[in-house]
Amino acid sequence: MRMRRKKADSSIHEADLTPMIDMTFQLIAFFMVLINFSQSEQNDKVKLPLSDLAKPPQEVMEYPITIHVTKAGIAIIGGREVPAIGLKPLLQNEANVLKFMDKSPTDASIIIRGHREAATGKIQDIIKVCQEQGFDHFTLRAKENL
Amino acid sequence: MKFRHTTSSGDDKIELQMTPMIDIVFQLLVFFIMTFKIVAQEGDFNIRMPLASEGGAPDESQMPPYKLYLTANQDGTLEVPFLMDGLTFDNFKSLQEHLILEMEDPNGVGPEKFQEEAEVELHCDYGLRYDFVIQAIDAVRGKLDRATGQTIEIVQKIKFAPPPDRSGQLFE
Numbered sequence: 001m002r003m004r005r006k007k008a009d010s011s012i013h014e015a016d017l018t019p020m021i022d023m024t025f026q027l028i029a030f031f032m033v034l035i036n037f038s039q040s041e042q043n044d045k046v047k048l049p050l051s052d053l054a055k056p057p058q059e060v061m062e063y064p065i066t067i068h069v070t071k072a073g074i075a076i077i078g079g080r081e082v083p084a085i086g087l088k089p090l091l092q093n094e095a096n097v098l099k100f101m102d103k104s105p106t107d108a109s110i111i112i113r114g115h116r117e118a119a120t121g122k123i124q125d126i127i128k129v130c131q132e133q134g135f136d137h138f139t140l141r142a143k144e145n146l
Numbered sequence: 147m148k149f150r151h152t153t154s155s156g157d158d159k160i161e162l163q164m165t166p167m168i169d170i171v172f173q174l175l176v177f178f179i180m181t182f183k184i185v186a187q188e189g190d191f192n193i194r195m196p197l198a199s200e201g202g203a204p205d206e207s208q209m210p211p212y213k214l215y216l217t218a219n220q221d222g223t224l225e226v227p228f229l230m231d232g233l234t235f236d237n238f239k240s241l242q243e244h245l246i247l248e249m250e251d252p253n254g255v256g257p258e259k260f261q262e263e264a265e266v267e268l269h270c271d272y273g274l275r276y277d278f279v280i281q282a283i284d285a286v287r288g289k290l291d292r293a294t295g296q297t298i299e300i301v302q303k304i305k306f307a308p309p310p311d312r313s314g315q316l317f318e
Binding site for chain 2: 017021024025027028031032034035036041042048049050051052053054055056057069106109111114115116117118119120121123124125127128131132136137138139140141142143144146
């Protein structure tokens with residue numbers, strides 16, 4: 001019986017990489033679009049209260065100042081943890097910066113990111129200190145209830 | 147003159163080196179996957195609240211504010227029933243329904259004027275948990291129809307009553 005001799009296959013079989021690369025680029029594009037580097041408005045110590053009506057702002061705030069309020073009522077501004085009274089010099093600085101820019105504290109918005117279990121009185125103390133420095137526009141931030 | 151004989155023929159394929167590109171692409175992909183963080187949408191309630199001027203006479207043409215009293219239990223939860231303008235409410239839903247009735251009252255100022263002018267003044271206990279305040283603001287501000295996604299606006303002006311004087315304990 002004569003056996004068929006198999007011809008030695010010297011050609012290299014290459015996998016078609018095109019679909020994999022296509023998909024990988026699509027994944028990269030997806031993550032690039034969704035990535036959010038702005039961590040300044042986030043704080044791990046603050047769990048925001050839930051709200052049905054709170055909607056993301058339609059317009060960009062001209063001069064936002066974010067104050068986080070922890071469960072214990074400690075204010076965090078620009079990464080510094082201070083009690084309500086400790087906000088006074090920091091807010092004075094902000095007011096001076098605004099004056100330098102020909103603006104007044106009334107042009108700024110104080111964004112209050114309060115912990116859901118913080119005492120309301122602590123938040124009112126912080127609002128009072130801000131009012132004493134001339135700030136009058138407050139934004140209470142809440143998490144959208146899905 | 148002798149010319150060098152070239153061995154390459156015109157139909158030779160120039161193959162791109164895919165390996166470094168795939169390496170980089172995968173590294174980028176891993177970076178984006180690792181840094182990806184799902185963040186729930188955050189929303190705002192805007193409140194304009196200047197420091198109360200002393201001795202200022204209230205404007206007679208304006209509607210008087212609804213005074214909502216939120217008292218805290220020992221553990222910071224809301225004490226029910228709570229009061230607004232002498233009426234008691236067991237929950238925020240009934241408060242919302244009452245305000246909608248006030249807004250739609252044919253003998254009232256009319257829905258548009260009500261939405262523009264009505265104001266709720268929050269009198270909160272010092273130790274009341276903040277999420278109850280946000281729930282109250284939610285109820286007073288409007289009603290969300292989950293089926294259509296539309297919001298019926300109710301009261302847009304909200305302010306906090308000055309906190310009780312705790313000169314000894316304030317700013318601890």
